[in-house]
Amino acid sequence: MKKSSLAIVALAFAFSTESIARDQIKIVGSSTVYPFATVVAERFGKTSGFKTPVIESTGSGGGLKLFCKGLGTEHPDITNASRRIKSKEVKKCSKNGVTDITEIKVGFDGIAMANAKSGPMLELSLKDIYLALAKDVPADPEGNTVKPNPYKMWNEVNSALPAAPIVVIGPPPTSGTRDAFNELAIERGCKKFPGRKALKKKDKKLYKSQCRSVREDGPYVEAGENDNLIIEKLVADPGALGVFGYSFLDQNRDKVKAAKVDGVFPEFEAISSGKYPVSRSLFFYIKNAHASVIPGIKEYVREFTSAKAIGSDGYLVSKGLIPLGESERAQFEKDGKNLAKFDGKVLNKK
Amino acid sequence: MNNLKKIEYSLKKRKRQESRFKIYGLLGIATAVSFLCIILSSIFMEGKKAFLSTYIKLEVYFDPDIIYTSNDQKEEDIKFANFQKIIKNSLNSFFPEISDKGELRKLSNFISSSEEENLMKLVLKNKQLVGQKITLWLLASSKIDVINKNPDMELIAEEDRLISDLELNWLNEIRSANNIKSNFNKNFFVKADSTEPEQAGIWGSLVGSFFTLFVTLILSFPIAVAAGVFLEELAPKNKFTDFIEVNINNLAAVPSIIFGLLGLAIFLNVMHLPRSAPIVGGMVLALMTLPTIIIATRASLKAVPPSIREAAIGLGATKFQTVTHHVLPLSLPGILTGTIIGMSQALGESAPLLMIGMVAFIVDVPGSFLDSSTVLPVQIYLWKSTAARGFVELTAAGVMVLLSFLILMNGIAVFIRQKFEKKW
Numbered sequence: 001m002k003k004s005s006l007a008i009v010a011l012a013f014a015f016s017t018e019s020i021a022r023d024q025i026k027i028v029g030s031s032t033v034y035p036f037a038t039v040v041a042e043r044f045g046k047t048s049g050f051k052t053p054v055i056e057s058t059g060s061g062g063g064l065k066l067f068c069k070g071l072g073t074e075h076p077d078i079t080n081a082s083r084r085i086k087s088k089e090v091k092k093c094s095k096n097g098v099t100d101i102t103e104i105k106v107g108f109d110g111i112a113m114a115n116a117k118s119g120p121m122l123e124l125s126l127k128d129i130y131l132a133l134a135k136d137v138p139a140d141p142e143g144n145t146v147k148p149n150p151y152k153m154w155n156e157v158n159s160a161l162p163a164a165p166i167v168v169i170g171p172p173p174t175s176g177t178r179d180a181f182n183e184l185a186i187e188r189g190c191k192k193f194p195g196r197k198a199l200k201k202k203d204k205k206l207y208k209s210q211c212r213s214v215r216e217d218g219p220y221v222e223a224g225e226n227d228n229l230i231i232e233k234l235v236a237d238p239g240a241l242g243v244f245g246y247s248f249l250d251q252n253r254d255k256v257k258a259a260k261v262d263g264v265f266p267e268f269e270a271i272s273s274g275k276y277p278v279s280r281s282l283f284f285y286i287k288n289a290h291a292s293v294i295p296g297i298k299e300y301v302r303e304f305t306s307a308k309a310i311g312s313d314g315y316l317v318s319k320g321l322i323p324l325g326e327s328e329r330a331q332f333e334k335d336g337k338n339l340a341k342f343d344g345k346v347l348n349k350k
Numbered sequence: 351m352n353n354l355k356k357i358e359y360s361l362k363k364r365k366r367q368e369s370r371f372k373i374y375g376l377l378g379i380a381t382a383v384s385f386l387c388i389i390l391s392s393i394f395m396e397g398k399k400a401f402l403s404t405y406i407k408l409e410v411y412f413d414p415d416i417i418y419t420s421n422d423q424k425e426e427d428i429k430f431a432n433f434q435k436i437i438k439n440s441l442n443s444f445f446p447e448i449s450d451k452g453e454l455r456k457l458s459n460f461i462s463s464s465e466e467e468n469l470m471k472l473v474l475k476n477k478q479l480v481g482q483k484i485t486l487w488l489l490a491s492s493k494i495d496v497i498n499k500n501p502d503m504e505l506i507a508e509e510d511r512l513i514s515d516l517e518l519n520w521l522n523e524i525r526s527a528n529n530i531k532s533n534f535n536k537n538f539f540v541k542a543d544s545t546e547p548e549q550a551g552i553w554g555s556l557v558g559s560f561f562t563l564f565v566t567l568i569l570s571f572p573i574a575v576a577a578g579v580f581l582e583e584l585a586p587k588n589k590f591t592d593f594i595e596v597n598i599n600n601l602a603a604v605p606s607i608i609f610g611l612l613g614l615a616i617f618l619n620v621m622h623l624p625r626s627a628p629i630v631g632g633m634v635l636a637l638m639t640l641p642t643i644i645i646a647t648r649a650s651l652k653a654v655p656p657s658i659r660e661a662a663i664g665l666g667a668t669k670f671q672t673v674t675h676h677v678l679p680l681s682l683p684g685i686l687t688g689t690i691i692g693m694s695q696a697l698g699e700s701a702p703l704l705m706i707g708m709v710a711f712i713v714d715v716p717g718s719f720l721d722s723s724t725v726l727p728v729q730i731y732l733w734k735s736t737a738a739r740g741f742v743e744l745t746a747a748g749v750m751v752l753l754s755f756l757i758l759m760n761g762i763a764v765f766i767r768q769k770f771e772k773k774w
Contacts, residue, residue, distance in 0.1 A: 035737065038545045042546075228735045254511075
């Protein structure tokens, strides 16, 4: 027995000098894209003759961190993201040698705010969401100065809302859903105050830290990278509101109902047309240097970008994905085919 | 007289106290047992449904026009033939009145997509089938399976139900023609993860657990026994060995996720071993199990009376001979018990594996120590976090499989202790 264990240790050290050849695609990233990517991977594995890719759900931020660590078979080939890559991450990638990546947009997802079916029907505005959940809220009506968020009840935020305590269960900061929620809901609510908007021009850093941070004093509860858990907590507590992606709302309509945001329900049509304010794009990023080393990457990308998968009638749409327009999809299909290099500069323009 | 009364009174009080004490103990046990019963019975009630799947009887016509797309009838044609259409057509021949495209698509969702592959294999094996019409039992999709197994779900309002009223009517029509049956769910025991509940199985993660635990055992057992023997029998008692001892005890109390972080830092980032591989999982769990086995080894070495050592040394044996010929064999049952308990702890562990990428969607059953794989508790966690309704039952069934392995391993440990352990 001792001999075999020595052999294993020796084996392990032998591997440490050179990376092991791999014939299976490794994918990391967003928990929102995960249920779509697994369906594509399974179909790809069944029909293409390549091995089925391995997919980890690490959150968009965690996935990009692993993805940008370097080139070589021990690093993942593709990362899913429920937000666009940040210029900071592009820089980190290129510092580690990952300079040539391709960006593919696969569709849209709305971020729903929902509560249990037995709970009250809610109609929120972006301003309400900001006032209820931001770390600092305006101390004067114009929003020139701020104070720590004092609101504990919904009717303190907006007298039209019920007199119930603010309890919102949502994802942690590593999640792309959270990033998008901060940017699309909280920040936009923040901008409704002229004083805050003016601050953006004066001191961008302070503006970002004040308009994008969620309170940490209790009403916002972090639930981990598990949207199912959020749904179960909502069912157990009808007074709580949850934050998660549209696909989970769609799958759990028997348990939860969505709140209107700025007068619009998170429905298929409203999200794809952009009417629903809290919607975002879903992406994945390919490490192009790996495409020639790991078999099947190009074919996987072709499967994912095909009309069969993400077209308006595709099999992912029945799983809750909101599709791109046909011309945009065709563009990304072409990008995927040619592994078009992503130019990090487009991120700075915004 | 007065004193006698006092004594009588205090005696009564003491007896009451005694019986109260007993009742508290009984209450404690009763609560624990009832909680255990509630957990086990709810898991069993939910999980037993997963061992059956629903099958639908259909007349399948292997239409040569669909299968052979080219003129020379190659084998390639069969591989790429549209078997989905064949299934759709046979469903349509059972419901000839349906002609709407959207309704037909809904109807074809009755049958699991895995049957396309199965039909293809069937035709590849027996090409005579092309052009024939045969009756087959095809696996139903998870939606139909869930409704069929939980008849009370039919009573829920349409918008909250998994299937619409129209689909329910079709299902009832199939039922009245006696074309539906429940049978043993073979997929659960031969397949790995899947996005479709009816095609998902526990086998992949069972094999992953086996590979992982094998690595854990062959790494941790010899190292831990050697360390235990050294500390107990050979090492001098000084500050340095005291320091080591304290640290081993500390190590046994370290949260398991820390070992995962260590594994990520050393095995993946420094040694560049592959992510998600059982060999790395086994190494991480070996670190976690080491202190458990070392402590068990030392305890059972301590239990061997000194007279045995003294007799052996008195007869001229060296220290090495004393340990290997006498002390170690006598303490082996205790060591093995500790090892098995450490291994069953490792079997139920999932937190450290998160860090090294074993919490992942893996469809292929692993074939070696280097293939990507998950383990049993991780598979249960992954199913629990999936949206589709059919996974609820699979989760419970997975828990049942994990629990039966744990009971089996702990049973072996108890057996070894009862059978071989010597009482001095």
